[in-house]
Structure formats: structure tokens, C-alpha cells
Amino acid sequence: MAYSFSTLIQKRGVLPGFSLTLGFSVLYLCLIVLIPLSATFLKAAPLGFQGFWDVITQPRVLASYRLTFGASLAAATINAFFGLLVAWVLVRYDFFGKKLIDALVDLPFALPTAVAGIALATLYSSKGWVGHLLAHYGIKIAYTPLGVVVALTFIGLPFVVRTIQPILEDFETELEEAAASLGANRWQTFSRVIFPALAPALLTGFALAFARAVGEYGSVIFIAGNIPMVSEITPLLIITKLEQYDYAGATALAVSMLVVSFTLLLTINALQRWAHLRKF
Amino acid sequence: MSISIHNIQKSFGSFRALSNVNLQIEGGELVALLGPSGCGKTTLLRIIAGLETPDAGQILFEGEDATERDVRDRGVGFVFQHYALFRHMTVFENIAFGLRVRPKSLRPKEAEIQQRVHQLLELVQLDFLANRYPPQLSGGQRQRIALARALAVEPKVLLLDEPFGALDAKVRKELRRWLRRLHDELHVTSVFVTHDQEEALEVADRVVVLNHGKVEQIGSPEDVYDHPATPFVYQFLGDVNLFHGRVQEGHARIGEAEVALPLGTQSHESAIFFARPHEIDILRESPGASALSATILDIRPLGATVRIELDREDGQGLIEVEMVRDHYQRIALKEGEAVYLQPKRLRVFGEHELQES
Amino acid sequence: MASTPISASARIQHRVRTEPFWVRMTLLIIAFAFLLGFLLLPLTVVFVQAFSKGWSVYIEALLEPNALLAARLTLLTALIAVPLNLVFGVAAAWSIAKFEFKGKSLLITLIDLPFSVSPVVSGLIYVLMFGLQGWLGPWLQAHDIKLIFAVPGIVLATLFVTFPFVARELIPLMQSQGTEEEEAALVLGASGWQIFWHVTLPNIRWGLLYGVILCNARAMGEFGAVSVVSGHIRGQTNTLPLHVEILYNEYNSAAAFAVASLLASLALVTLALKSFFEWHLKEDATLTETTS
Numbered sequence A: 001m002a003y004s005f006s007t008l009i010q011k012r013g014v015l016p017g018f019s020l021t022l023g024f025s026v027l028y029l030c031l032i033v034l035i036p037l038s039a040t041f042l043k044a045a046p047l048g049f050q051g052f053w054d055v056i057t058q059p060r061v062l063a064s065y066r067l068t069f070g071a072s073l074a075a076a077t078i079n080a081f082f083g084l085l086v087a088w089v090l091v092r093y094d095f096f097g098k099k100l101i102d103a104l105v106d107l108p109f110a111l112p113t114a115v116a117g118i119a120l121a122t123l124y125s126s127k128g129w130v131g132h133l134l135a136h137y138g139i140k141i142a143y144t145p146l147g148v149v150v151a152l153t154f155i156g157l158p159f160v161v162r163t164i165q166p167i168l169e170d171f172e173t174e175l176e177e178a179a180a181s182l183g184a185n186r187w188q189t190f191s192r193v194i195f196p197a198l199a200p201a202l203l204t205g206f207a208l209a210f211a212r213a214v215g216e217y218g219s220v221i222f223i224a225g226n227i228p229m230v231s232e233i234t235p236l237l238i239i240t241k242l243e244q245y246d247y248a249g250a251t252a253l254a255v256s257m258l259v260v261s262f263t264l265l266l267t268i269n270a271l272q273r274w275a276h277l278r279k280f
Numbered sequence B: 001m002s003i004s005i006h007n008i009q010k011s012f013g014s015f016r017a018l019s020n021v022n023l024q025i026e027g028g029e030l031v032a033l034l035g036p037s038g039c040g041k042t043t044l045l046r047i048i049a050g051l052e053t054p055d056a057g058q059i060l061f062e063g064e065d066a067t068e069r070d071v072r073d074r075g076v077g078f079v080f081q082h083y084a085l086f087r088h089m090t091v092f093e094n095i096a097f098g099l100r101v102r103p104k105s106l107r108p109k110e111a112e113i114q115q116r117v118h119q120l121l122e123l124v125q126l127d128f129l130a131n132r133y134p135p136q137l138s139g140g141q142r143q144r145i146a147l148a149r150a151l152a153v154e155p156k157v158l159l160l161d162e163p164f165g166a167l168d169a170k171v172r173k174e175l176r177r178w179l180r181r182l183h184d185e186l187h188v189t190s191v192f193v194t195h196d197q198e199e200a201l202e203v204a205d206r207v208v209v210l211n212h213g214k215v216e217q218i219g220s221p222e223d224v225y226d227h228p229a230t231p232f233v234y235q236f237l238g239d240v241n242l243f244h245g246r247v248q249e250g251h252a253r254i255g256e257a258e259v260a261l262p263l264g265t266q267s268h269e270s271a272i273f274f275a276r277p278h279e280i281d282i283l284r285e286s287p288g289a290s291a292l293s294a295t296i297l298d299i300r301p302l303g304a305t306v307r308i309e310l311d312r313e314d315g316q317g318l319i320e321v322e323m324v325r326d327h328y329q330r331i332a333l334k335e336g337e338a339v340y341l342q343p344k345r346l347r348v349f350g351e352h353e354l355q356e357s
Numbered sequence C: 001m002a003s004t005p006i007s008a009s010a011r012i013q014h015r016v017r018t019e020p021f022w023v024r025m026t027l028l029i030i031a032f033a034f035l036l037g038f039l040l041l042p043l044t045v046v047f048v049q050a051f052s053k054g055w056s057v058y059i060e061a062l063l064e065p066n067a068l069l070a071a072r073l074t075l076l077t078a079l080i081a082v083p084l085n086l087v088f089g090v091a092a093a094w095s096i097a098k099f100e101f102k103g104k105s106l107l108i109t110l111i112d113l114p115f116s117v118s119p120v121v122s123g124l125i126y127v128l129m130f131g132l133q134g135w136l137g138p139w140l141q142a143h144d145i146k147l148i149f150a151v152p153g154i155v156l157a158t159l160f161v162t163f164p165f166v167a168r169e170l171i172p173l174m175q176s177q178g179t180e181e182e183e184a185a186l187v188l189g190a191s192g193w194q195i196f197w198h199v200t201l202p203n204i205r206w207g208l209l210y211g212v213i214l215c216n217a218r219a220m221g222e223f224g225a226v227s228v229v230s231g232h233i234r235g236q237t238n239t240l241p242l243h244v245e246i247l248y249n250e251y252n253s254a255a256a257f258a259v260a261s262l263l264a265s266l267a268l269v270t271l272a273l274k275s276f277f278e279w280h281l282k283e284d285a286t287l288t289e290t291t292s
Helices: A002-008 A016-058 A059-092 A098-104 A113-124 A129-136 A143-170 A173-181 A186-215 A218-224 A234-243 A247-278 B041-049 B091-100 B110-123 B138-153 B169-186 B195-203 B221-226 B232-237 B325-331 B353-355 C008-016 C023-050 C055-063 C065-099 C104-116 C119-130 C137-142 C153-163 C165-177 C181-188 C192-221 C225-231 C242-250 C254-290
Strands: B003-012 B015-023 B029-035 B056-061 B078-079 B157-161 B191-193 B206-211 B214-219 B241-246 B249-254 B259-261 B268-275 B280-283 B291-301 B307-312 B319-326 B338-344 B347-350
Touching: A016 A247, A016 C065, A016 C104, A016 C119, A016 C153, A059 A098, A059 A143, A059 A186, A059 A234, A059 C023, A098 C023, A098 C254, A113 A129, A113 A218, A113 B195, A113 B291, A113 C023, A113 C192, A113 C242, A113 C254, A129 C023, A143 A186, A143 A218, A143 B056, A143 C023, A173 A186, A186 A247, A186 C119, A218 C242, A234 A247, A234 C119, A234 C225, A247 C104, A247 C119, B003 B041, B003 B325, B015 B041, B015 B214, B029 B041, B029 B195, B029 C242, B041 B078, B041 B191, B091 B138, B110 B138, B138 B157, B138 B169, B169 B195, B191 B195, B195 B221, B206 B232, B214 B221, B214 B232, B214 C242, B232 B268, B249 B268, B268 B353, B280 B319, B291 B319, B307 B325, B319 B325, C008 C165, C023 C254, C055 C065, C055 C254, C065 C104, C065 C153, C065 C165, C065 C192, C065 C242, C065 C254, C104 C165, C119 C153, C119 C225, C153 C192, C153 C225, C165 C192, C181 C192, C192 C254, C225 C242, C242 C254
Parallel strands: B029 B191, B029 B206, B078 B157, B157 B191
Antiparallel strands: B003 B015, B003 B056, B206 B214, B241 B249, B241 B268, B249 B259, B268 B347, B280 B338, B291 B307, B291 B338, B307 B319
């Protein structure tokens, strides 16, 4: 036993502090993250599979899944397109205030979600600056599923930009010059030389934005209207169940979301490894 | 301080970095660990320093077991391949570091530290750089500061990992002469790692040739160059011509030729012969059975010597011969000329010796 | 530099690598419109709404006792969560970047785990641990300890959501710096603490500050997770973001935005510091390249 333990932590190098730092890290990780997460899965066990299935297939729950995943997908797609565009403009063009814009891209990371929520709700309500313009054309955003998409687009905005940017910055100018020297026009160079190189990063950014959107709560609830079956997202439904003391229901929903989150995490890890390999 | 290394073994996963290495280093010696990359030379150096722990074996410092001794208590100075200067500290602070981190009771007074650092800076002739930061220095300057930093703690052993590896050719030559002079001045036991045979031969008192984690040969520079113990050492130290043939009755049979070998050479059905380019004579007239016929392909004057490339008549490959310029001008060889090659010295390795290495 | 004429080859190169003027303009305009609608206008709305009823209402909203108590709780939470996660981040990065051991990549993945969990679920897991219906609920109640719907629950949920920030910043940074400088210090006789303090810390300071500032922003701004465990008791378990929600739901929009503007300013300061640290990080990275 002693032997297997020493081979398990066999280490290279003689710097001090290995046992202390690794021991503390693992202990802290267990206490704050792993034990509470496992406890949640255990809490769902008494439901049994049938009970679990019944909870997560209730019509109201299914409607919330449709909205959560649909809006997240829409928002991630919007972000993939505009994120690529913003990254391109920030890396390739010079304009006044570029540094400021570049720094502002991270605003959704830094701005508390509740603040983003009330700001977006106000801005896109039928009386808001943007909302009243759109109201002319009969488009309602706040308090509809469209509002959910807007909020999720906001919080996912930095992901695509920040994954594309470094790839675009390091992109070898010679490749573009080679394409041009071979007679490719600008669009051909972009679509056949530059875009394929960006694709893994773009996909990673898309997945990151999607994963973040699926779990988002704070920025959505103010703008969504939260009408059951129409504009109620799954995280909100968990809170609703909790407020009704339906702990089993809340746990079942939480477990279903955790499974999705972990799957997404693994997918993103695989994507990042792929993107990394493609770089060389 | 003398260092004894007994049966050292080290593996990284399934890779055997060192197998059964034995080595004795005398006090005050300057020893080179020479070998191709991946031969285990850096690992051996790090094990001596205590930066790596051996899987098995023993290290003795001055006859005392130091295998389990902490790096900090070994009294070694280590110069890293990329110098590892602390880049947020000035040159002065880098050199003073080893003195400043001592426990209060052993720490020299500030005035002493100042004096010691300036002495060292003078020793490496870089006193004017005291307040610069490492990124502002050239490669050669960084190297000398790294050395001064290692010497500050008055180590009993100085260990250098590829000390000139990251420098350009000219600076490298200057620095290695400087290092040799410095060693003659300080006489601290020193071990350095290199993959450059010229460097090892020029600087070291003794050379340890390593390959695949094993010691191939230990000896003085003349020893390893003139009397290589294995085919590997022969090929690794300088250019070499290789002939296939066999050994019969004290003669080497290479194709049609028959060259006399030193007395007592064993017979081999199949053997390999080595001769360095300067150990082969080019003759106009056939000396009899002891020469190979060849055609001159190319003649290249390289400063004081001339390198001549020849094609063997029997189609067994190319031969390189080096001769001094005077001799070349005297015999006035031409490209395309048919000549005879006579090895002045041949080193024989039987086939079984080759399989070992 | 700007006055030197561009050589012919540079001009040709420039033409090869860029688009016609009208394409550039169109792309710029679209990008600006997008960023305007999703970043600049929401940010502006916060400040405009905050001052919509004048300065006095603004100041009053901020100085109201419940707002002050919420601010105090927010600061307290960050003051506990950030240092703890900082210590964890440094410890984890030290063991991961400076040593080889089995299960390392699994450990890195597990450290990232909290980022992938929905904030609501992050709060819920502690309710299921320590709440009345949770695993330890009955025991805690028997000993009269209240974690959920109380301050400790808020701190725990914040610890969870800000868990990876410092670690994920330091791990790649310390990995890229290698171990040579630390080994050099070791050979020169430095103790573990001296190595960390004099050699490692100066090399990672900007990355560390970067992680800390992001960790702090999230700790002060977290809404979902804290909302689940807080219980929303005014003056007791309300943080600033929760206070914003309550005011907004009471249709006290000016006050809600006044408090929100405080948080938005924090975000702007965070972004400014982040850019500053990033600049230093890049600087350090180029130095690393030139020294080795």
C-alpha cells in the first residue's frame, strides 16, 4: 500500500512544498466543490429513475428546456457571427477608440448579471431607447422569448471574440500573401485560408457561449417576463420549485442541468485540445 | 572536493535515462560530461546537484554518502543552461541572493555582501553592470553573471549545464578559454555538460563520454580522441572513415587491400575499421597490396588543411582525407585523378563489439 | 515613424492583406452597431436611469441604511472569498506547474468545474447540503447552527462560483515559466518560503492580480447562486445585487439603478485594471522569451 501511494505521487524535481500544496488543493476542492456536487446527485437518488423521469418530462419543464436550449443556441449563433466580425475588426483595422472598445468587450464578464438584467430590460422594453424603435415595426423584445435571446447574447459576447482574437493575431501573414500570389481574391483567401484556421477556435467560442447561456439566470429573469410555458427558463423553474418546497423536483432539475453542464465541459475540453493540435 | 558516483540508475517512466553509471571525480578537477542529446548527461549532473533523485545507487562527497542530502546542504554551485537569472532582480541582487537567503546567524553583514558581490563582478569583469536587469544583458554577459552568482556561495563543486550552448560561435570560443583560466585560478572541482566534442576536448582535464545512459569511456582528451574505447566514441569525437572487412592473420582485409595491423589483433570473420581523415595517406604510385584505389572527386582548402573527397574504386562508398596545406601543394593533386589510399592507422572493432553498443 | 514614407513593398503587402474600403467600412459599421446595442447602450442606460431623478435621489438611495448594510455584506463576502480562493489558486498552481504527478489533467478539469455549473445550481447544492431538507440540516438545527438563508451560505456559494478564477490564471502562467529559477534559488540555499516569496511571486504578480481582480468582480456581483441561499432578509442577508433586484421589483427604478451604477462602476474599474495587468503580463512574456 505504501508502495503504491508513493508511486501515485511520484514526482519530478526536488522543489519543496509539493505535499502541502497538493494536499491543501485537493482538500479544498473536495470541501467546496466535489462533496456538495456529489451530495446533490445522492439527493436525487431516492426519486428513482421513474420519479426523476416524471419530473423532467412535465410539460412546464419541457417548455423551459425548449426555451433555455433554443435561446442559448440562438444567442451562441449570433455571437459566433458577430464575435468573429468584432474580432476581425479589432485585430485587422485601426480606428479611434480601438483600445477602449477592446477593453469593453469583457464588460459582460465584469458587470454583475443583475445589473445587466435590469439595464437590458429597460433598454429593450417598449418604452426603452431601442425597444420603442422596434415597437414601431411591431417587434416586442422584453418580456418575450426574444428578450431571453438578447440577454444570453449579452453574457456570451466575450467568449467568441476572445477565443478568435489570439488566433487571428498570430495568423501568419505569409499564408495570406501566398494565397494572393497564387491568384486568390480577398474573399477566396478568407473563406479558404483564414476561416478554416479559425474554425476550431470559433467552435470552441460557440460552445463556451452556449454553455454559459444554458445556466444563466441573473441577466435573463428581468427581461424574460417569466411566463410559465412561454418565457420561463429552467434555472428559474428550479428556484420556483424550491420556493414551493418541492426539493425533490428542484434536485431532479438540477441534476439534469448538471449532466448537461458536464457534457458541455468535456466537449469544450476536447474542442480546445483539437484547436491546440490544429495550431501546429 | 572529490565526488564518487556508484551504480547510479534513473528512469523517467519507461525511459532509462541512466543505467549503472560509475564515476570518480577528484578534487580540483575539471570534468566534461560529453554525449548526444538524450544520453543522460544533464540528468547525471542534476543528480550530482541533488535536483534529481536517483532510483538506485550512491553519491559520495569526499567519501561521505550524500545521496539523500538536500540540495541546499550539498555546497554545490549550479549554472543552468538558460542561466535562470532572476529577471526581476538587478545583477547585483542576483549575485547577492545566495548570501541574503542564509539564516540570520550565518548571513554576512551588508558591507561584506557588498564587498563580496563586487569582488565577484570584478572576477567576471562585469562590475559596470551591477545595476542592470538580466533582460538588458547579452548572452555572454548573462552567462558570466550566472557563474558569479553560483560562485557567491563559495561552492565546493561547480556544476555547469551546457554552459555555452545558447551562445553564438565566437562568444562561445572566448568564454570557454575564459572558463578554463578561471578554473586554473580557483581550482574548484567542476563538472560541465556539453554535446560539443571540441568544447570538451579544449576545456576539460578529463572527458566522460555518455551514450544511452551508459558511460562509454572516461579519459583525458588525448585518450578519448586517440584511443577511443568504442565505435560510438570514435564516431562521436571527430570525423571518421568507416570500412567493412575482416581480420585474418594480423591483417585487415578491406576489399582487395590488405593492411598490416598491430601485433596480437584477434581474427574476426566480420569487422569494422575506422580511420580519421588525417590518418590516411594519398599516394600516386601503388605501394602494393596495402592500398585501396580511388578517384579524387572534390578538393576543398579549409585554411591550414585541405579536405579531399574520394570515391572508392570498388564502389564501397566515399572516403574523406585531410592533409596539411604544404603537403598538398607539394604533391599537387587534381580532381578526377586516380590515386591509392593507404591508412596509417586503423582501429578494429569486431562485429560482436558493435552489437553491444 | 509616421513621417517615414511607406516603401513600395510595404504598400503592396498592405493591399494584399486588406479589403476594399467599402468592405472595411461596412464591417466596421456592423460591428459598431452590434457593440452599441449590446454593450454601450446597456452601460449608458444604467447611469442615465440612476441620475434620472437627480443627484439627491441618487445619494439618498446609496446612503439608505439597507443599501449600506448590503454593501457591507458584499464587501465582507468578497473579503473572505477572494483571499481563500487566492490561497487555493496559488497552492494548486504550485503543485500543478512545478511537479509531475498522476491525475494532473483530471485535477485541472475538476478545478474548472464550477464555471460550467449554473449559478442557481451552485446555490442549490449548498441548500441540499446544509438546508433544513439537506444532508446535514437536522444535525445543524439540533446544534442551532444556521448556514443557509444566512451569511455563511452566501459566503459558501460565492466561494463556489469564484473558485477557479485565480487557479486557472496562474496554472498556465507558471507552467510556461518552468522551474529553472526556483531550482537556481534552491541550489543557492533558499528555503521553500524564500523561493516563493523572492523568486516565484515577483514573476507571477501580474497574473495573480489579474485573477484576483476577476475573482473579486464575480464575488461582489454574483446574483443567482447567492439569491438561492440568501433568504432575502433585508438588512441581514442582502448583498448589493440582491438589493438591486428588490428595489427594481418594487418599481423603485431610480434607486435600483443608483445601486446598480455603483456595481457598474466597479465593473469599469475592474476592466481598467484588467487591461493594465494584461499589458504587464504581455510585457513579462516578451521578457521571458528574450531571456531564454
